[in-house]
Amino acid sequence: MGIGARVEEHFQDFAQQAHAARLGMWLFLATESLLFGVLLIGYAFYRSLFPAVFALASRRLDITLGTANTFVLITSSFTVALGLHLLRAGRRALAAAALSITVALAVTFLLVKGFEWANDFREGIYPGTGSPQAPLTAPGAALFYTLYFLMGGLHGLHVMVGAGLLAWLDARTIRGSLTPEYTTPLEVVALYWHLVDIIWIFLYPLLYLVT
Amino acid sequence: MEQATHPSAARAVAVWIALLVLTAATWRLAYVDRGAFGFFVGMAIALTKATLVALFFMHLWDQRATQRLVFLVALAFLVILGGLTLADGVARFPPSIERGPPLPVPRR
Incomplete structure (x- = not known):
């Protein structure tokens, strides 16, 4: 076993320890699903009350940037899965490259998001009612934009955390402290990263493609 | 294992x-x-x-099935929570709830 692969004394063996780590991450992901799920339920509730305003408000968002970011995040999910596969297969250099690409994609996502929000602010779109020059002030528009910034912001925060963790694991892969036999840290962070991807898969049509 | x-x-x-x-x-x-x-x-x-x-x-x-179980239980609770919340919205009528006006929505 490589560095960091010590079996803690409360586990029988390495496989049990790895399983516990994985299960722990799944429990955390369950609470994350509830966190975002509650926001999505709030969104569904208000969309059912203000369907037309939500559709009009959604038109003001940049569908091109939203779509581009969806492709970016889905590809990053693929590259982290590939990185884990390559590490297990003993291709360390390639695994590190896949993880570096994943981090680059995460940073790209955040940059696009920042650019998009800067454009929104310039147009007078803020959380809440927005500026007096806001393009849409009908009742319900404030709800849509508040949810847009809240869900997008909370998701962006998760992307930041994920990018940091993946950069750390990329460095550990390069250093050789993750080995084909010991991939648990990368496995659980990859799980987290895939959930961040899944959340965006739902946010994308709900925020950008309302009809 | x-x-x-x-x-x-x-x-x-x-x-x-x-x-x-x-x-x-x-x-x-x-x-x-x-x-x-x-x-x-x-x-x-x-x-x-x-x-x-x-x-x-x-x-x-x-x-293993344990991980599937954990995730599915979370999703089941979301369905309960969301279902009851949305049912409340559907069952209410003005003036106890505000509904948006039917505005024309142009094609994209």
């Missing part, structure tokens, strides 16, 4: 391509006048994509 099986990289590539195609499909659908039916198509595509990620990238397909 369990050792997760190591599926091929080809499977990951296939899932990735499927996800890209489905994303492109959702995006193009937004430009088609589709109404309520379109909303369900969009959500069905999102659910399909999420399922692909969960089963193959997150290895629920390959691993």
